[in-house]
Amino acid sequence: MSTPTVDLTGRRALITGGGSGIGAATARMLAAAGATCVIADIDAASAASVAGEIDGTVAMMDVGDPAAWRALVEHHGPFDLAVLNAGVATNQLKPDGALPVLELDDERYRRIMSVNVDGVVYGAREVLRHMVATGTGDVLVTASVAGLAPIAPDPIYGLTKHAVVGFVRSMAAAIDQHPEPIDVHISAVCPGFADTNILADDAKDMIRTLGLPIMQPEQVANTMLRALAERRNGAQWVVWAGRDDEAYEWTPVIDLMDPA
Numbered sequence: 001m002s003t004p005t006v007d008l009t010g011r012r013a014l015i016t017g018g019g020s021g022i023g024a025a026t027a028r029m030l031a032a033a034g035a036t037c038v039i040a041d042i043d044a045a046s047a048a049s050v051a052g053e054i055d056g057t058v059a060m061m062d063v064g065d066p067a068a069w070r071a072l073v074e075h076h077g078p079f080d081l082a083v084l085n086a087g088v089a090t091n092q093l094k095p096d097g098a099l100p101v102l103e104l105d106d107e108r109y110r111r112i113m114s115v116n117v118d119g120v121v122y123g124a125r126e127v128l129r130h131m132v133a134t135g136t137g138d139v140l141v142t143a144s145v146a147g148l149a150p151i152a153p154d155p156i157y158g159l160t161k162h163a164v165v166g167f168v169r170s171m172a173a174a175i176d177q178h179p180e181p182i183d184v185h186i187s188a189v190c191p192g193f194a195d196t197n198i199l200a201d202d203a204k205d206m207i208r209t210l211g212l213p214i215m216q217p218e219q220v221a222n223t224m225l226r227a228l229a230e231r232r233n234g235a236q237w238v239v240w241a242g243r244d245d246e247a248y249e250w251t252p253v254i255d256l257m258d259p260a
């Protein structure tokens with residue numbers, strides 16, 4: 001696994017959920033490539049620990065709170081690179097025969113929608129305002145292979161990740177159609193299972209029992225760098241243990257914007 005070469009000197013990067021797992025690994029790689037990093041996380045202690053390693057700045061925030069986004073940009077922005085990565089699972093990756101959604105309580109449902117969906121939409125709105133005004137910038141969204149394929153044990157997680165994949169693809173199309181050409185790129189990184197805190201120990205055991213591989217978060221961070229190096233607008237980068245990353249290919253059905 002070689003890390004793609006990309007020079008981020010002078011870039012100001014935001015990494016949400018940067019205190020742990022994939023976000024922390026990505027922040028370390030972005031900093032090593034020259035970026036100045038702001039680590040935004042609801043867990044201030046872990047964010048401070050990562051920021052301390054890379055001479056970054058901490059912003060404690062809940063990504064599902066629009067007011068927190070405005071305060072973040074006011075105090076720590078603007079950003080010309082953003083990794084909208086914070087996410088949670090419903091912690092129901094335990095197939096016990098029952099349909100998972102039957103066990104879902106309202107609070108858990110609202111929470112995952114708030115972090116995984118609202119957090120990406122509010123974040124994109126706030127960081128893209130500056131990028132569109134200056135005509136340049138990069139946004140990466142951490143989706144999941146669960147945004148491209150079904151995930152039976154956690155359909156609500158699958159819902160949120162399909163939602164952000166659709167958002168990224170549609171935003172990329174809107175950027176391409178912007179009346180004045182802008183050099184702004186948005187793409188999604190879609191990891192398989194990674195060894196981070198989002199997976200409870202029993203979930204990791206179950207994944208291994210099924211014979212599925214679990215990768216290190218650095219492999220995902222590597223793909224983030226590739227996405228930044230290639231800047232393929234609207235791409236969804238699939239990352240899976242033991243395999244080279246690749247851009248997902250859809251079969252076109254119909255072009256909604258084409259009158260023909």
Ligand SMILES: NC(=O)c1ccc[n+]([C@@H]2O[C@H](COP(=O)([O-])OP(=O)(O)OC[C@H]3O[C@@H](n4cnc5c(N)ncnc54)[C@H](O)[C@@H]3O)[C@@H](O)[C@H]2O)c1
Nearest residue numbers: 017020021022041042062063086087144193194196197198
């Ligand atoms: N680990 C995997 O197997 C895997 C696979 C595919 C996609 N993902 C996605 O990767 C992203 C990163 O997750 P991870 O695997 O590194 O897990 P993680 O739990 O190690 O990291 C998630 C981080 O997000 C932070 N966070 C949670 N809610 C937040 C909120 N409301 N506001 C701000 N920060 C918040 C947490 O404090 C934590 O630091 C998530 O979007 C997740 O869905 C993970």
